Amino acid sequence: MVFDELVYKKSWYGNTENFGQKKQDLYFGEVNDYFKKEILNNEVEIHRTTSDEYFINNKYKFDLIYIDGNHHSDNVLRDARNSFKLLNKGGFIVFDDFLWDYYNEINLNPIGGVKQFLFENFFDLRVVAWWSIPVA
Numbered sequence: 001m002v003f004d005e006l007v008y009k010k011s012w013y014g015n016t017e018n019f020g021q022k023k024q025d026l027y028f029g030e031v032n033d034y035f036k037k038e039i040l041n042n043e044v045e046i047h048r049t050t051s052d053e054y055f056i057n058n059k060y061k062f063d064l065i066y067i068d069g070n071h072h073s074d075n076v077l078r079d080a081r082n083s084f085k086l087l088n089k090g091g092f093i094v095f096d097d098f099l100w101d102y103y104n105e106i107n108l109n110p111i112g113g114v115k116q117f118l119f120e121n122f123f124d125l126r127v128v129a130w131w132s133i134p135v136a
Helices: 021-034 036-040 051-057 073-085 110-120
Strands: 006-010 044-048 062-067 087-095
Touching: 021 036, 021 044, 036 044, 051 073, 062 073, 073 087, 073 110
Parallel strands: 006 044, 062 087
Antiparallel strands: none
């Protein structure tokens, strides 16, 4: 599969998971610097907005959607539902930090949102991989 263009959507806003705004601003600057040439050539779009705002204004369908947003299960589920509506047939959704455990109640973590999404769409999708990469 060849991707002709890339749309990079991330809020880069501080959140409840102990990453302050200064760090998010630094990440935003680094991503802009990294894709500087592609942005100038209109090959990459970078959106600094919330997921909800992005999905309301989005004009694209995608072959690949990588979800790495707020890690609360409610937000993961909302991002998954919205992403699924924008996915081309045969496309892929990748969930980052799937097994991340910040909250004491397991189902408040990303896995809770992913499990609910899989339950709701069981007959409309296929799980192609499920793994965790150990961090040293």
